[in-house]
Amino acid sequence: xxAATGMSERRRYWLSLAALAVVLPLAIVxxxxxxxxxxxxxxxxxxIAVERGTTQAYAGAQWQLTGLTRLPGATPETTLIVAEFxxxxxxxxxLQAGPCAVVLTDDKGRRWLPVFLPGRTVRQGRPAAADKxxxxxxxxxxxxxxxxxxxxxxxxxxxxxxxxxxxxxxxxPAYLVFR
Amino acid sequence: xxxxxxxxxxxxxxxxxxxxxQRTTPxxxxxxxxxxxxxxxxxxLEGRAxxxxxxxxxxxxxxxxxxxxxxxxxxxxxxxxxxxxxxEARTESLTLLSAEWLGANGVRYAMSQRLSSLPGMLPGxxxxxxxxxxxLMAFEIPEGQVAGGTLLxxxxxxxxxxxxxxxxxxxxxxxxIRPCLVLARSQGRVPWTVSAE
Numbered sequence: 435x436x437a438a439t440g441m442s443e444r445r446r447y448w449l450s451l452a453a454l455a456v457v458l459p460l461a462i463v464x465x466x467x468x469x470x471x472x473x474x475x476x477x478x479x480x481x482i483a484v485e486r487g488t489t490q491a492y493a494g495a496q497w498q499l500t501g502l503t504r505l506p507g508a509t510p511e512t513t514l515i516v517a518e519f520x521x522x523x524x525x526x527x528x529l530q531a532g533p534c535a536v537v538l539t540d541d542k543g544r545r546w547l548p549v550f551l552p553g554r555t556v557r558q559g560r561p562a563a564a565d566k567x568x569x570x571x572x573x574x575x576x577x578x579x580x581x582x583x584x585x586x587x588x589x590x591x592x593x594x595x596x597x598x599x600x601x602x603x604x605x606x607p608a609y610l611v612f613r
Numbered sequence: 614x615x616x617x618x619x620x621x622x623x624x625x626x627x628x629x630x631x632x633x634x635q636r637t638t639p640x641x642x643x644x645x646x647x648x649x650x651x652x653x654x655x656x657x658l659e660g661r662a663x664x665x666x667x668x669x670x671x672x673x674x675x676x677x678x679x680x681x682x683x684x685x686x687x688x689x690x691x692x693x694x695x696x697x698x699x700x701e702a703r704t705e706s707l708t709l710l711s712a713e714w715l716g717a718n719g720v721r722y723a724m725s726q727r728l729s730s731l732p733g734m735l736p737g738x739x740x741x742x743x744x745x746x747x748x749l750m751a752f753e754i755p756e757g758q759v760a761g762g763t764l765l766x767x768x769x770x771x772x773x774x775x776x777x778x779x780x781x782x783x784x785x786x787x788x789x790i791r792p793c794l795v796l797a798r799s800q801g802r803v804p805w806t807v808s809a810e
Contacts, residue, residue, distance in 0.1 A: 549739065
């Protein structure tokens with residue numbers, strides 16, 4: 435073995451070892467790329483702020499918040515928030531491209547999910563909203579039709595800075611924020 | 614000679630390292646095990662997703678329920694454990710579907726399904742951020758598992774890497790087993806009352 439071949443062999447050995455440090459993380463990233471992009475897409479990342487009384491195009495429909503009513507809750511420290519909103523359908527396929535999710539947030543970053551059954555208080559205090567379907571009403575979307583929906587939330591009396599977020603699976607990571 | 618020894622030594626070292634790695638590889642269950650958050654009876658336990666405060670544990674041979682429609686008597690071949698407390702979601706609305714009694718010998722007991730229709734039962738309480746809710750749990754366990762028990766509470770029975778509250782039930786002792794406890798519906802903030810008969 436000559437000194438020259440010894441050198442090149444040694445260099446190749448260290449190069450290969452150094453390449454591992456790059457190739458291994460790369461292989462992990464390539465392998466999990468689909469899951470990573472899926473995870474990024476499922477996040478609420480791009481808020482579209484909507485002013486009171488205005489409509490906003492989103493996920494193949496024109497959205498509008500028509501009412502945010504406070505009703506007394508079951509105990510003195512709770513409040514029911516009834517959110518009513520409309521979607522004028524332009525493209526039913528886009529609108530039904532994923533599940534609809536509605537969340538009420540406050541200025542402390544707390545998140546309330548809608549209650550399953552609105553109950554008697556809503557039926558008495560806001561009868562018009564009690565008969566509206568929840569977000570699943572979008573399943574019956576047809577072009578040109580306007581769908582009215584309502585969701586109810588139980589929040590503490592002192593919650594401030596409430597905002598309603600609406601997202602459609604197919605349009606994520608963009609989501610609507612009504613203040 | 615020294616080259617042969619070196620080779621043998623390297624082989625033995627590699628074998629030892631491989632054996633060690635094989636013996637210490639964690640199983641799938643261990644990798645995805647819940648993250649425990651420890652707490653004590655009577656103290657509020659603050660997790661990331663939920664907070665829970667177990668206030669009281671009562672033991673009985675039988676549980677009598679007084680309902681709106683009819684009264685029932687529930688006997689058991691073990692011991693009834695009634696656990697009362699308060700739970701609250703921290704950041705997002707949730708329901709705590711799983712509560713287990715971990716006995717001193719490592720056996721876990723799920724909640725009794727026989728009283729699951731009563732108001733205030735933990736899996737039936739929707740927890741909202743900022744609104745502490747009274748919660749009730751009922752277990753049927755052998756008498757020998759009362760002392761040294763731990764309460765395990767999580768969002769679901771099997772959730773990888775999810776938070777699990779572990780509350781030491783130091784207050785539960787077999788000497789405190791009552792013959793009968795009455796569980797009645799109530800109209801107040803706490804939708805039940807527990808009383809000894």
